[in-house]
Amino acid sequence: MSMPSSEKKKSGFIQWVDERLPVFTFINKELVDYPTPRNLNYWWNFGSLAGIVLVIMILTGIFLAMFYTPHVDHAFNSVERIMREVNYGWLIRYIHMNGASIFFIVVYIHMFRGLYYGSYKAPRELLWILGVVIFLLMMATAFMGYVLPWGQMSYWGATVITNLFSAIPIIGDPIVTWLWGGFSVANPTLNRFFALHYLFPFLIVGVVFLHLIALHQHGSNNPLGIDAKKPGDKIPFHPYYTVKDLLGLGVLLMVWGSFVFFAPNFFGEPDNYIPADPLVTPEHIVPEWYFLPYYAILRSVPDKLGGVVLMFSAVFILTLMPWLDRSPIRSARFRPLYKILFWIFLVNCLILGWVGSQKPEGLPLILGRIATVYYFIHFLGLVPLLNRIERPQPLPDSLQKKSPSVEKSGDCS
């Protein structure tokens, strides 16, 4: 074990600053010496990866904003100008555009990891809820960002989604008018979406800091889901996890780069390269892939208000997870039934995603309705009841002791 670096000799200047403003002590405590469970697997990489993606998105976004014009007459052309005339504008824009999808891939993996290993359980409930808040802010940011190029999908996606609020009884219509800043999606809408799209990432940064404070209060959960008790259960974050995170970053950047350079429009809809036209509706309005499961839930209800309520509930229900799951065991490794439920739930989400991409009729519609019902049964029925019938496997007593079942189990590690 390396000597805690806070005890290493500091240079005079750093010492001087640190006595007055303890930034170096803080960095040391939270990023260098920070004790981390020694047994984290690669699924634990995605938290720091999400943070790095956020920074890259903000940086590329700031440069895009220098050239983008948030006006209905100029937005589409200003994006094309970035693509064609601005030096490496295409690169910045494709990084940002694909970055949204990469961000959601990373965050979805991060969330499912939390669900699998019970990272939402005491004492990490607020950590989990802050994560859901970040997720909600991300969804709002991504939605508004997608509107900015002012293509056909931008315009019609904005129209459909903002219209959801008109389902609210009595005050629905005034709310929609208020959101639009007029009587249809138009220039005021684009202007405010741009302003908010620039603002929200910084709100996300704020909540990410809260998320980290909550995380560092008790430290990371780990694949065994038990608390570190013995000396040596935890190791300093640097160099062990800094280097592991850099390895993960390398892999992520390769995936991201493959899309940016060789399939930049893979996640996009061709219709968004047609300038917005309020008089022509696209044949098939679909949101970006990361919204598809929620879109499927929305459309599986034959009542507009019901669909909207259910769609938002599907996200908010996540915040209740720490109280719906009553099992004291965190990790699914020791919960044979929850482990099965987890995988069914994951597949169910993928089915919802597929359904969301299809026209709502025939098989997709029926499948979507079944999957929607199952989504809520999972949270409200199966997870709470599971604790009564499940017989968890015995827990190991140390993060270091390797019981045979842990070594050989093929799950997630």
Next chain:
Amino acid sequence: MNHRFLREIFIVFLNLLISDEPWANQQPPLPQEKWSFDQVFGTYDRAELQRGFQVYQQVCSTCHGLSHISYRHLKALGFSEAKIKAIAAQKEGKPSDYFPNPFVNEKAARAANNGANPPDLSLIIKARKEGPHYVKALLKGYIEPSVGIQLAPGMSYNLYFSGHQIAMAPPLSDNLVQYADGTPATVDQMAHDVVTFLAWASEPEMEERKHLGVKILTYLLVFTVLMGLVKRRTWRRLEE
């Protein structure tokens, strides 16, 4: 307008929820062609680009704009500065000018085209699913409608167009242009060339993008392998 507009949007929305195929026009699968710009290392064939430009200029440009392209961009096609100057001069322009639109505004365009507005072609390849295949299929897809299909006056029947009824008359016929390089100007050849040209117009950065991509991914691969080695080495300390 607000109420009617809202209602219309809601109807669209309802259609999405409960429709029985409001968009019921089946298109056959697109013929899959080979393109010079396919794959990781594909580039635009310069001869195809130049011929495609000729087709655009002599045929398409009568009705379709190419508003995001300027004469100076044609350098990428392999034209010399003098040649670009000459091309611009044909339309009384300078190399720094953008291609002029064929109509002064949308109303004029519709008046001249049987009510249809010919779309700008700058992004057409990116703006259609399977863009290159689709545009080429469309250009070659004019057939006699089956018996019983009534076309509105001035409309044509196209196998690949959504709804099959298209306002654009068959634009290509054999030997419609005389290629400067002597290539026989068949409909297939012209369609292929003009699609290559339009693919370039949609993604002029493609060659630079792929080139840079190979370099950056190679760099990232080395970085990742190195980090893998460093990680293994660092973690070995824990076992001791």
